[in-house]
Amino acid sequence: MNPEDFxxxxxxxxxxxxxxxxxxxxxxxxxxxxxxxxRTEWRVLFHLGLYGRMTASEIGMRSKMxxxxxxxxxxxxxxxxxxxxxxxxGDRRQEYLELTNAGRAAYDDLREVARKHDAVLVAxxxxxxxxxxxxxxxxxxxxxxx
Amino acid sequence: MNPEDFxxxxxxxxxxxxxxxxxxxxxxxxxxxxxxxxRTEWRVLFHLGLYGRMTASEIGMRSKMxxxxxxxxxxxxxxxxxxxxxxxxGDRRQEYLELTNAGRAAYDDLREVARKHDAVLVAxxxxxxxxxxxxxxxxxxxxxxx
DNA sequence: CGTTAATGGTTGATTTTGTAACCAACAAGC
DNA sequence: GCTTGTTGGTTACAAAATCAACCATTAACG
Numbered sequence: 001m002n003p004e005d006f007x008x009x010x011x012x013x014x015x016x017x018x019x020x021x022x023x024x025x026x027x028x029x030x031x032x033x034x035x036x037x038x039r040t041e042w043r044v045l046f047h048l049g050l051y052g053r054m055t056a057s058e059i060g061m062r063s064k065m066x067x068x069x070x071x072x073x074x075x076x077x078x079x080x081x082x083x084x085x086x087x088x089x090g091d092r093r094q095e096y097l098e099l100t101n102a103g104r105a106a107y108d109d110l111r112e113v114a115r116k117h118d119a120v121l122v123a124x125x126x127x128x129x130x131x132x133x134x135x136x137x138x139x140x141x142x143x144x145x146x
Numbered sequence: 147m148n149p150e151d152f153x154x155x156x157x158x159x160x161x162x163x164x165x166x167x168x169x170x171x172x173x174x175x176x177x178x179x180x181x182x183x184x185r186t187e188w189r190v191l192f193h194l195g196l197y198g199r200m201t202a203s204e205i206g207m208r209s210k211m212x213x214x215x216x217x218x219x220x221x222x223x224x225x226x227x228x229x230x231x232x233x234x235x236g237d238r239r240q241e242y243l244e245l246t247n248a249g250r251a252a253y254d255d256l257r258e259v260a261r262k263h264d265a266v267l268v269a270x271x272x273x274x275x276x277x278x279x280x281x282x283x284x285x286x287x288x289x290x291x292x
Numbered sequence: 293c294g295t296t297a298a299t300g301g302t303t304g305a306t307t308t309t310g311t312a313a314c315c316a317a318c319a320a321g322c
Numbered sequence: 323g324c325t326t327g328t329t330g331g332t333t334a335c336a337a338a339a340t341c342a343a344c345c346a347t348t349a350a351c352g
Contacts, residue, residue, distance in 0.1 A: 018289060303344075
């Protein structure tokens with residue numbers, strides 16, 4: 001009832017969103033300006049770069065992105081010759097996606113940017129803060145506690 | 147270089163975004179289904195509900211939303227008779243926005259939903275975890291440490 | 293004053309996302 | 323082997339976010 005005991009800064013979904021947006025600004029500029037990529041596109045690129053050849057629906061399960069977003073991101077990356085598709089001879093509905101050399105180069109570059117960017121963010125935190133933050137975020141994101 | 151020492155689950159902007167999205171799902175359903183609101187709209191509503199009468203650009207400074215989003219959200223809320231505009235007689239460029247009774251009722255309702263939703267999220271955390279999380283998120287979000 | 297710049301806010305065009313319907317390939321059960 | 327249902331993926335259309343240009347008003351300053 002009292003404005004004091006609830007405000008936007010105290011509402012976790014809002015706070016998380018603000019932190020997410022603020023913290024991704026600098027990385028966004030890189031993949032946007034340097035590669036003209038969208039958020040969905042670098043995500044697909046990273047999935048293939050990190051975990052190797054896989055199908056679109058595997059990316060969907062890991063990332064929880066909707067399949068239409070993935071479909072479009074894959075097309076865009078294919079147009080830029082960052083990945084190739086290969087239809088499964090057993091089950092001809094699905095196709096395996098794999099980075100080309102150009103795709104891998106872009107991934108390697110962006111992964112380094114991401115790593116450095118993460119380091120900058122982490123530098124504002126103490127060790128316990130970082131530890132707790134990562135643990136808690138994984139829980140909230142309902143991610144596998146890898 | 148080694149895939150092991152960098153993955154998406156370890157990249158803070160990605161992790162923050164996943165947590166933000168997952169944690170806001172249930173609240174989103176309420177403001178969408180119950181009031182047909184957009185994210186921008188409940189945010190404007192909450193700003194006015196929490197902090198009272200203010201101009202669009204004040205909302206912009208507090209929320210970091212772009213002014214076109216705010217402009218459209220304000221129009222939508224006005225159409226639903228959730229707020230009124232009053233032009234400043236001193237500086238006739240700006241106008242003060244204020245919730246109507248209907249707007250306040252919607253705000254009161256949603257604030258209760260938000261509070262309860264927050265409580266559910268917090269219930270998955272220990273006291274220290276919650277404390278650390280809030281502190282750190284405010285820092286990352288570059289919000290005033292209210 | 294009169295020109296130029298800045299501010300508060302809106303609008304229109306374009307881009308991106310979300311939703312639903314869809315197609316092709318396969319699976320299950322009879 | 324023919325329905326019926328499911329899965330992997332795409333496409334068309336509607337909703338929303340972004341970006342640039344725009345008005346109206348006020349401020350700055352010669």
